[in-house]
Amino acid sequence: MTSWTSDDPGRTGSPSSSRLIVLRGNSASGKSTVARSLRARYGRGLAIISQDVVRRDVLKEKDRPGAVNVGLIDLMVRHCLAGGFHVVLEGIFHVAHYGEMLTRLVRDHRGHCYYFDIPFETTLERHATEPVADAFGEAEMRRWWRPRDLLPGGVEEIIDEHNSVEQSMTRILDDCGLATQVHV
Secondary structure: OOOOOOOOOOOOOOOOOOOEEEEEEOOOOOHHHHHHHHHHHHEOOEEEEEHHHHHHHHOOOOOOOOOHHHHHHHHHHHHHHHOOOEEEEEEOOOHHHHHHHHHHHHHHHOOEEEEEEOOHHHHHHHHOOOOOOOOOOHHHHHHHOOOOOOOOOOOEEEEEOOOOHHHHHHHHHHHOOOOOOOEO
């Protein structure tokens, strides 16, 4: 698939085919698990771009405003969308550091945004079961924690601790019109 044209040169991807799905929230809130589940259910044609992979693994960069990862993530998302891929963009993405970039992406591609609003205690319990549990603990998670760090304009739907992975995945696929387009 190719990029579409419009009067707005900032637009990216194909509005009739590719979808942008943004999953945001605090550490251990379930974003990565839902992203992997979306990929497993949908199959080929769905790219996952993880803030952690780009920032920590590719660049080994600190999380700060204006860091190189912000622009690289934007570029990667736009490139995948223009190539006809659906994109699941997942990460903590504090508004102070990533809000402008995310707002532009959502505006330019009519993205679907979800904020995982999970209590801190629940994220601690979930973190203890993850492979990275020994890499960082409660002190770091408290330092990173931002309650309801929502994007401006009410563009995010809330996913809370009562939503299972299956419920979240089904909701997102339905909202984005992807439930019947599975490409395993």
